Amino acid sequence: MNILKNKFLWLAPIVILIVLGIFALAFYPAFNPKPKELPIAIVNKDKGTSIQDKKIDIGKKLEDKLTDSDSDTVKWKSVDSEKKAKDGLNEQKYYGMIVLEKDFSKHAMSKAQKVVMSAKQQEMKDKVKSGDIPPEKAKQMKEKMQQQGGNNDVKVEKAHVKTLVNDGANKQASQIASQVLSGVGTNINKQITQQATSMLGNQDVKVSPKDINGLTNPVKVSDSKIHEVKDHQGGGNAPFLMFMPVWMSSIIASVLLYYAFRTSNNVSIANRVKASLLQMLFAVITAFVGGFGYIYFMSGVLGFDFPHTARMALFISITILGFIALVLGSMTVLTMLVVPIFFLAMFFSIQLVMFPKEMLPKFYQDYIVSWNPFTHYATSVREILYMNQPLTLNSTTWMLIGFMIYGVVMILVATIIKKHSDKRTEIPS
Template identity: 30%
Template sequence: MFKQKIIAFSPILVLVVTFLFSLTFVPSIHPTPKNLPIAIVNADKGVVLPNQTKLKMGETIMNNIKNNSNAKSNEEPSIHWIEVANEKLVESGLDNQEYYAAFIIPSDFSQKQATLQTNHPSSPTIEIMLNQGMNYTAANLAGQMLNGVAENINQNVRDEVLRGYEKAGISLTPQQVSSLITPIKTKVINVNKTGTHSANGNAPVSLFQPVWMASLIGAVLIFTAWNKTSFSNRKEKFYARIMQVIIGILLSIIVGFGLTWFADGMLGLDIPLKTDTALFITITYFSFFCMISALLAWIGFAGVPITALTLFFGAPLLAMAPEFMPAFYKDWIYPWIPMRFMVDGLRELFFFDKGLNWNHAVAVLTGIGSVSLIVMLASVIKPTRKKKEEKVSVADVEMT
């Protein structure tokens, strides 16, 4: 046994496989955000102080944020600030998944801040909007970063007000002391909420693996039956491919509605648009089924490891925001994994209440399914390997 070459090469093969599959964990080892898109609105109108100077605290905050963002020009910043004109446009951008969060300075910010040095202080409020449905983890981290920004503003305002009182030699009243503990209030608003029965916002990712594996098993079973069937001409092959497509459609409907019912009724996931979700999973399954079937039709069972590698490399990325991925995975792996379009489509259905429509995810999945269907049907022109005929020896003939 030890004389066989496979034994000698086994340590190398084991190391290669270990290294290859270890790469699937690289994106999740130390995820750090880069250029996380966050909207910022400066609606502050300013205020004219008793000495006739105009206080525009919102403008000051904006300038400080820009200066801090450009402080390390040689490194990509954690936050990519996007200035937006008003709160209505911000809400539209959040619904269209353009921002993970928003930082809003209200119109009366300077006016209320000016009262902090009076006998009747009124703390201004900054609004932080977190887009949970876009990515639960990214939105929460954005919230932590924005709370840090608000705390820095708090510290600066507190120091400025105290310097003003000290310079004027004024003693603070209990009400003024209380207002200076937290001079700037922070109001956090969760939009496109993930709810309490969504696996912490990962319900779309949780449903991906059953659909992908069911697509693989369905395609492999039908391909196995195909290999065991003899065809006399290409016309018979073509009709068999049509039957394969019909079976694929039936399987898609069964998986689409069956998985939706099971996830909602048995697993307890909160699926607000059940029929739309079932139809979308049906489209997704058929797309994956056609893609895997086309691969098997042209290269045979060698296509199975390819689908397995796609699963292993793609699955860890689906729950991550692209801004958290290493550059290699973001630019070369993530754009090419087809299952991300299923997750994107389910996010819209689960958290954005948009219903099933001709969006980007549906268009791409339909395109993948259509091209794969054509490639699969075209496989009937592929030359068939003739089985080696058994040679009958003269001795066998004599024995008969």
């Protein structure tokens, strides 16, 4: 049969295997996206306390336990001030933070200390009353207890722990940070309760029912968020949702501008240069029409909540212009053959835009994330939309400016240097 001699018949199973293999590699980061060493800050202000000449520093023990933990999920970072930790949250250096107040140990053990002292005072009164201890001896014992910090006028207060999560940094990371910090708060209460009951047991003190709640819940945990994601903001996934439309539209616009030049029958260098300049001008017009139209359509028609609509529209316009310059500049040199590469780049970058760096395979963390233009784009979208940051000449903006310069240079060089024919279908950009 002749069909068995046709090469396309035999190529079909080979090509589909190659294509599926490429897409499997592209989506590999999403196969098992476990968080690895998500950075969370701990600010320990606790000064410790003394009970019966014994130094108690719960905050230091907790800090050492967290920073020395062998957890693969979280990497605890000791920070010496609350301001530095908050700055780290705003800079996306940390996904969350926990703060222990300066009187943490004192307040955490105040209820147990109060129960012990009340029991000892009552025991002494009973022994004095029964004659087991002379009043003079009881007075001496009371003075000694006061010298050791045993004051019956201990003021019972709950210890305070504050947790803060950067909700806008990355939705997946912020959810994990919230769960971890909530678990830490619960464990702190359990550990301090165990320590308090152990102290009471060593002192042979019986606890009345009315004191149980204060002993079992000595710490109040205040949870809060910064840059909280609001309703109608894509559930914190706007960088991903706004990635493919921007990149795809940039490629399509580049192809149209590319063929607009190719089919314009500009053979002389002077005409080609003029056509190239017009091509660049329409690239700018296309980018700003697309960027502002896209954002205002999402805002006005679809109800997406942009705190700064014009700022986001300007950034998207600059992004589209940079992407068009990158794609169009490459096409002028490599023709349409380069387009599939840009589509593959999109598929290989989807997971990088969606997940935080710490949830990606180590190879991606070490060699891909830092230079990938789409991660920079996603970071800037997140900063403008969720973190209320202005549009500045940061690394993302300079990257896009670099794409523009590259595109202009490639277009002009190809226009002047490449050989052109008077045949319409052979005139390259």
